[in-house]
Amino acid sequence: MERTRGSKPQREARVDVYEAVFTALAHPTRRRILMTLNFEGGSMTAGEIASIFEHAWPTTTRHLRVLEAAGLLHHRREGRTRVYQIERRRLDLVHEWLAWFTKTPA
Amino acid sequence: MERTRGSKPQREARVDVYEAVFTALAHPTRRRILMTLNFEGGSMTAGEIASIFEHAWPTTTRHLRVLEAAGLLHHRREGRTRVYQIERRRLDLVHEWLAWFTKTPA
DNA sequence: ACGATATTTAGCAATTAGGCTAAATATTGG
DNA sequence: CCAATATTTAGCCTAATTGCTAAATATCGT
Numbered sequence: 001m002e003r004t005r006g007s008k009p010q011r012e013a014r015v016d017v018y019e020a021v022f023t024a025l026a027h028p029t030r031r032r033i034l035m036t037l038n039f040e041g042g043s044m045t046a047g048e049i050a051s052i053f054e055h056a057w058p059t060t061t062r063h064l065r066v067l068e069a070a071g072l073l074h075h076r077r078e079g080r081t082r083v084y085q086i087e088r089r090r091l092d093l094v095h096e097w098l099a100w101f102t103k104t105p106a
Numbered sequence: 107m108e109r110t111r112g113s114k115p116q117r118e119a120r121v122d123v124y125e126a127v128f129t130a131l132a133h134p135t136r137r138r139i140l141m142t143l144n145f146e147g148g149s150m151t152a153g154e155i156a157s158i159f160e161h162a163w164p165t166t167t168r169h170l171r172v173l174e175a176a177g178l179l180h181h182r183r184e185g186r187t188r189v190y191q192i193e194r195r196r197l198d199l200v201h202e203w204l205a206w207f208t209k210t211p212a
Numbered sequence: 213a214c215g216a217t218a219t220t221t222a223g224c225a226a227t228t229a230g231g232c233t234a235a236a237t238a239t240t241g242g
Numbered sequence: 243c244c245a246a247t248a249t250t251t252a253g254c255c256t257a258a259t260t261g262c263t264a265a266a267t268a269t270c271g272t
Contacts, residue, residue, distance in 0.1 A: 019134055026132035027260085028125055031203070038207055046219060059261055061220055066259095080218050080269040088207050095204060097137070101144050101194050133230085152249060165231055167250055172229095186239040186248050 017071075021093050024070035029053065030063050034072060034086060043085040045078075123177070127199050130176035135159065136169050140178060140192060149191040151184075 024030055036052055037044055050060040064084060067073045072091070075084045130136055142158055143150055156166040170190060173179045178197070181190045 018137070022128070022132045022137070026129045029260095031124070031128070035206065047217095050219090055260090056262060057218095058220075058222095058263085062260075065220090077268090082219065086207075091204055091207055094200065098197055098200060098204075100141065101192075101197055135230090153247095156249090161230090162232060163248095164233085164250075164252095168230070171250090183238090188249065 018093060018097060020070040021072065021090065024067050024072055025094070027063065027066075029055075029060075030067055033060075033063060033067060037073070037084065037086040038088075042088075043083050045081040045083055046075075047081065049084060124199060124203060126176040127178065127196065130173050130178055131200070133169065133172075135161075135166075136173055139166075139169060139173060143179070143190065143192040144194075148194075149189050151187040151189055152181075153187065155190060 025034075032052070033049055036049065040048075046061065046064065047057075049064065050057045053060055064073065064075075068075065068084075070090070072087055073084050074087055075082045077083075131140075138158070139155055142155065146154075152163075152167065152170065155170065156163045159166055170179065170181075174181065174190075176196070178193055179190050180193055181188045183189075
């Protein structure tokens with residue numbers, strides 16, 4: 001599983017990375033979490049995030065985990081709350097993927 | 107299901123549209139179909155597309171349907187083959203969504 | 213130490229997704 | 243019309259996703 005030392009991931013690894021990011025973005029709740037974080041300055045507590053949805057808190061927790069596994073968020077503990085922060089640069093992967101379709105004039 | 111005459115979809119409709127596009131992009135096989143189409147000039151027959159994968163043809167047919175439902179492809183019959191063509195502009199929706207995250211300097 | 217607050221983990225049920233095989237459909241060439 | 247070719251549809255099965263509730267964990271204030 002380790003990489004051969006160097007900053008750029010190899011092909012194989014990169015595929016998995018796309019997988020996680022695109023899958024994370026596929027759910028409307030998760031896109032909304034990202035949007036909300038984006039407009040609320042980049043970070044919010046788990047409770048604040050959970051409060052914007054109708055569904056049970058554990059459901060939101062799970063979505064947060066998916067987003068974090070995809071590298072689109074990360075969190076830090078702050079007393080008894082957890083502050084989630086958006087990782088905007090991770091979205092570059094999507095830009096990168098999309099770019100293939102504009103690079104091609106055909 | 108009809109829209110009120112006009113070119114821009116309303117909010118509600120737009121959400122569904124994101125849903126379909128992002129979901130379609132979440133599967134690696136479907137991303138690969140789009141990539142391949144992109145580099146093969148934009149259109150290929152169902153058979154050509156199916157032949158790039160190991161799985162059974164009907165599986166590919168299903169992926170094509172998902173992509174088409176998302177508006178990322180469309181097809182035309184051509185004799186007994188069906189030619190699928192990529193709808194690159196549809197990817198603008200994704201660019202549009204991503205743009206919210208760069209528009210925000212914070 | 214205790215109770216309140218904040219949040220996650222565990223585990224269950226329903227739904228959806230994605231693979232397969234077999235059968236159906238449409239078009240072409242003889 | 244018949245056989246071959248190209249492709250989709252139907253239906254089945256398994257695995258993953260997503261929602262829920264109940265229980266666990268961690269931290270804070272007293």
